[in-house]
Amino acid sequence: MRGRLMAAALMAVLGLGATTQTATALESIDFNAEGASDSLMETLRASSLLLTAQEAERTAPLDLMAAARAEYGRLIGLLYEQAYFAPTIHVRVDGREAADIAPLSNPTTIDRIVVDIVLGPQFTFGEVSVEPLIAGTVLPEDFATGQPARSTTVRAALNTALDAWRAQGYALAAAADQRVVANHNANQLNVRLTLTPGPQLRIGTVVPQGQERTRPQRIVDIAGLERGEIHNPEDITDAETRLRQTGAFASVVLNTAETANPDGTVDVTALVQEAPPRRIGFGAEIDSESGGRLSGFWLHRNLLGGAERLRLEAAVDGIAARVGGLGYTLDARYTRPATLNRDTDLELGLNAVRLNERDYEADAFQADATLVRRYSDALRASAGLILRFESADFAGTSRDFGTFGIPVTVTHDTRDVALNATDGHYVWAEAMPYLGFAEAQSGLRLRFDARTYHDLGSEGRFVLAGRAQLGAVIGPDIDATPRGYLFYSGGGGTVRGLPYQSLGVTSGGTDSGGRGFAGLSAELRVRINDTFSVVAFADAGAVSSGVFSGETDWQAGGGAGIRYATPIGPLRLDLAVPIRRNAGVTGNNVQLYLGIGQAF
Known part of the structure; x- marks a missing residue:
């Protein structure tokens, strides 16, 4: 082996390792391992350097000889992994053992290679x-x-x-x-x-390296490794995750020093590579009833040198809509990681939206401040303050609604892939008591969204997905509730096959959203190949004038769709028809939906 390595090094120095010969017509590579199980044979063939070279059409003699000489070591390592410690391996090139062919006397043509493996006993x-x-x-x-x-x-x-x-x-x-x-x-x-084992050690100094714009102390704060804590690899991994989740770093590696300090601590180096500071993105969705939606965002990472994020987003919807008209959304959001403690982020937001819907038109403005706490990879909770003002035109009148709310949310997310889950669940719940002013009455808004995904034992080929949604506004009358707080059913987010927000209630002879909502959805997703999938689905939704009481009605729709895999998520195209159309609702019998990501 030592002689072969020295010869290979000499070839590299002399330039003999480069492929200068043209490929010849290699007739065959025979690969034999008598007595090997099917799974072992598959493993050996998949790892064979010679078979890999043949598949890649690298059949020049120098390429084949390099692979043949390395084949012994590759195969014996795999056999050791399977407990075969006395194998015999022959790699014959046109009848000659590859190991016996001098590196400086490579054949100029190669017709046939035979690999014979005698496993020997399993130890x-x-x-x-x-x-x-x-x-x-x-x-x-x-x-x-x-x-x-x-x-x-x-x-x-x-x-x-x-x-x-x-x-x-x-x-x-x-x-x-x-x-x-x-x-x-x-x-x-x-x-x-x-x-x-060495001595038991505690965390010493966290030493940032590689940063250019980020303040070192902020890296230490976000990593959250407390000096004097018992050193634990799991804590190191969690610290890496916290730094990555900021989005400010393209890569993060925390390395423990190889020697301890005299005081029984050990230092940790936080090696980071900063991500580009700015990013832009665009999106588009099409709904045959509510029209098209165009959106875009601009993101600034590490805004103030502390891994903060500023995201500016704008969207226009209702483009060529059959009902309603153009609406827009403007949103600015600032996020500061590791505020109060290493697991709590601060979010500040400003939002303006024009709602141009079937039953009303409204302009709403909102300012909010939220603390988001991560308890684990799956569990997070948030609490904050929201000041919202809405000016709405409905039922021939104009009203102003002001609210000051305290939203509290809990999220538990175990999905394997957020935009294309095949396993796990997602549960989101919000309770927001709010104080009303102007023409709004005080109340409590509740929302709930649960999704589950089950792989039918097919490695993601057949996936059953389900979703349940609930909503309620407790306390105020419908006419004294902001239009943006009421619930409707119909459209891509609730019941496909029915027009967007086509189902509400009638209050005092006026069409309106309801104070209660329930929705159910089910999908069967079938992957055809690595690129295409098909989906069959059914949705149902119900809206009530009270909190699941008073005037109520429900609707249902179903259909099929196709998914095309892209690097950012599946491209979704759904066609849906009504299954139960509630009274008074008109629209096309076929609805089309196009977007990125699964419907839920």
Whole structure:
């Protein structure tokens, strides 16, 4: 092996490693491993350098000889992983063993290559031990006498033992000695691993590196590693996640120092690479009833040198709508991570919106301040203050509604992919008591949205998705409730196949949104290939004048759609028809919806 490496180095120096010969008509590569199971044969073939070269049409003699010489090491490593420690491997190039062909005497043509593998016996573990172990360590079950002696199992046992020590603050735990002896007479592998845990250590100084615009202290604050805390790899990972979630950094790596400080602490280096400070984006959606929607945003990362974000967004909707007219949304939002503590962000927002709907027109302006707290990867909660003013025209009158609200929300999100989930769930709930002024009465607004996704044992090929929505406004009369707080049904976000916001209630002879809402949706998603999927769906929604009381009506729709995979999420095209059309609602019998991401 040493001679082969020296020869390869000499070839590189002399320039002989470059492919200068033209490809020849390689007739065949025969790959044999007698007695190998189908799964093992598949693994060996998939890892073969020669077969990979053939598939990529790299069949020049120098390429093939380089692959042939490296084939021995590649295959023997895989066989060790499967507990075969006495294999025989032959790689013959036109009848000559590849290892015996001098590097400076490569053949000028190659017609046939044969790889023959004799597995030999599968070894089992004999005597095995890992010492010392910290209390509570559970080694892999396969690391035991009589089990197949796979090299991967040995590595797993070593890593498990070291991780257990490190999780208790022994950050510099390492392997001191590894005695692995193959007993070929008994076909056994004896393994003795010895560890050096070192001292239990605490977090020392967090040292930022690589930043250009971000203040070092803000990196320390966001990472949130407290000096004097027991060093724990899980805490290090959480700190990396907090820094990444700011969006200010393209990459984040936290490295623990290789030596401890005299006071029993160990320093941590936070190596960051900052992301480009600005980003823009655009979006478009089409609904055959409510028209088109165009949106765009401008994002400034690290606005003040503390990983803050400023996002400006604008949207125009109701383009070529069959009912209503043009509306717009303007939104400015500032986010400061690690406010109050490492897991709490501050959000400040200003919003202006023109609503031009079937039953009313309104201009609304809002200012809000919110604290968002992350409790885990899945769970977060927020609380804040919202001041909102709405001027609305409906039922031939004009009214002004002012509200001062305290929204509290909880979100639990375990979806694998937010825009195209195949597993997990998403639950969002909000309660907002508010004080009304001008012509608005005080009340309590409740909203709930739950989504679940179930892979039918098909690795994402067949996915069943469901959604339930609830809403209620408790306290005020309908006429004393801001139009933007009332509920409607119909359209892409509730019931596809029915016109957008086509279902409300009639209050005092005037069409209006309701104070109660319930919606259900179900989808069966079938992936055809890596690019296309098809979807069948059904939706239903109900609106009531009271909180699930008083005048009420419901509607339902269903249809099918197609999805086209893109790097930013699936492109969605849905066609839907009414299943139950409530009285008085007119519109096309076929509704079309186009957008990015799944419907829910």
